[in-house]
Amino acid sequence: MIHQNKWEQRWHPLRGEWVIVSAHRQDRPWQGGKLPSPPPTPPPYDEKCFFCPGNPRISGVRNSAYQDVFVFNNDHPCVGPDAPRELDRPAGIYQNRPAVGMARVVCYSPKHNLSLGELGLSEIERLLIALRDQYAELGSHPDVSHVLVFENRGEVVGVSNPHPHCQIYATNFVFKIIETEARLCREHFAKTGRNLFQDILAAESEDGRRIIFENSSAVAFMPYFARYAYECFVAPKAMHSGLAELSAQELRDFAQALKMLLVRYDNLWRMPFPYVMTLHHAPTDGQDYSNFHFHIEFQPPLRKPNLLKYLAGPEIGGGNFLSDTLPEEKAQELRNLPDVHYKQEQA
Numbered sequence: 001m002i003h004q005n006k007w008e009q010r011w012h013p014l015r016g017e018w019v020i021v022s023a024h025r026q027d028r029p030w031q032g033g034k035l036p037s038p039p040p041t042p043p044p045y046d047e048k049c050f051f052c053p054g055n056p057r058i059s060g061v062r063n064s065a066y067q068d069v070f071v072f073n074n075d076h077p078c079v080g081p082d083a084p085r086e087l088d089r090p091a092g093i094y095q096n097r098p099a100v101g102m103a104r105v106v107c108y109s110p111k112h113n114l115s116l117g118e119l120g121l122s123e124i125e126r127l128l129i130a131l132r133d134q135y136a137e138l139g140s141h142p143d144v145s146h147v148l149v150f151e152n153r154g155e156v157v158g159v160s161n162p163h164p165h166c167q168i169y170a171t172n173f174v175f176k177i178i179e180t181e182a183r184l185c186r187e188h189f190a191k192t193g194r195n196l197f198q199d200i201l202a203a204e205s206e207d208g209r210r211i212i213f214e215n216s217s218a219v220a221f222m223p224y225f226a227r228y229a230y231e232c233f234v235a236p237k238a239m240h241s242g243l244a245e246l247s248a249q250e251l252r253d254f255a256q257a258l259k260m261l262l263v264r265y266d267n268l269w270r271m272p273f274p275y276v277m278t279l280h281h282a283p284t285d286g287q288d289y290s291n292f293h294f295h296i297e298f299q300p301p302l303r304k305p306n307l308l309k310y311l312a313g314p315e316i317g318g319g320n321f322l323s324d325t326l327p328e329e330k331a332q333e334l335r336n337l338p339d340v341h342y343k344q345e346q347a
């Protein structure tokens with residue numbers, strides 16, 4: 001039975017949908033050959049960068065000579081306090097409303113040439129603390145229902161500035177994926193009396209093949225129902241609805257699990273590994289999220305160094321994913337990689 005478990009459908013419990021695993025059509029895992037030439041390593045400071053310390057941004061505002069994590073209001077906000085309040089009413093049943101909210105940028109480090117996985121553990125911890133504080137500040141605003149923190153990394157996901165940074169959108173609505181997860185967690189609890197994410201962690205631990213890294217209180221894993229070839233989650237093992245609930249030790253462990261995953265991502269093809277990273281944090285709209293388990297998700301768009309996962313008929317047209325790879329095989333690739341970043345190897 002060569003094709004066993006290579007051709008099947010897997011249930012995605014956090015989205016409430018099927019993923020078609022169709023890895024029997026896939027050629028073997030990438031085994032060497034020509035890698036695309038990695039982009040030249042940028043300098044630690046770039047005078048043209050809008051995010052480097054002391055430089056003027058596009059708005060003309062000058063960045064401070066910051067030494068650590070640096071947060072500022074996005075100069076091109078998609079939601080903002082200045083969004084037009086007086087809108088034309090659309091026809092018939094259509095609805096609109098002002099695009100109010102807050103959009104911010106968070107620079108991880110003053111160093112232009114570093115990435116999240118190259119930061120030291122204490123720097124990652126300080127970043128998580130800064131994000132926790134942003135969440136508390138923005139989430140306490142009466143108009144804010146949710147705080148979405150995300151990083152787009154790499155030109156294939158539209159980022160041309162390599163300066164390490166993420167973005168925050170504080171919105172008057174809950175982003176769809178978080179809303180769906182929260183609903184499914186609530187329904188699972190009503191049906192079983194158990195927490196859905198705890199059940200996922202238990203199943204991952206029982207199987208074991210997709211765990212990339214774990215320590216006493218945090219885990220990085222590729223979920224059974226991964227939709228992208230290298231999709232991974234990082235989570236605290238205990239039930240916490242957000243970063244603010246993690247103890248100092250849990251925060252340290254979480255930072256380590258995050259780093260261990262990111263280092264493997266970059267080591268996979270010895271190049272900066274593109275991804276979309278999103279913090280899945282409980283909403284701040286005042287409802288009960290005691291069943292929501294905080295975690296970070298990574299959706300990397302590449303299947304191979306030169307090959308994007310194209311979203312087409314099934315994904316864009318139909319709304320369900322077709323996965324061309326087997327999560328157990330892809331997780332194995334990541335597990336086997338060294339845990340020292342290739343740029344930081346001793347010569």
Ligand SMILES: [Zn+2]
Nearest residue numbers: 049052112163
């Ligand atoms: Zn920079």
Ligand SMILES: [Zn+2]
Nearest residue numbers: 014181280297
């Ligand atoms: Zn999630």
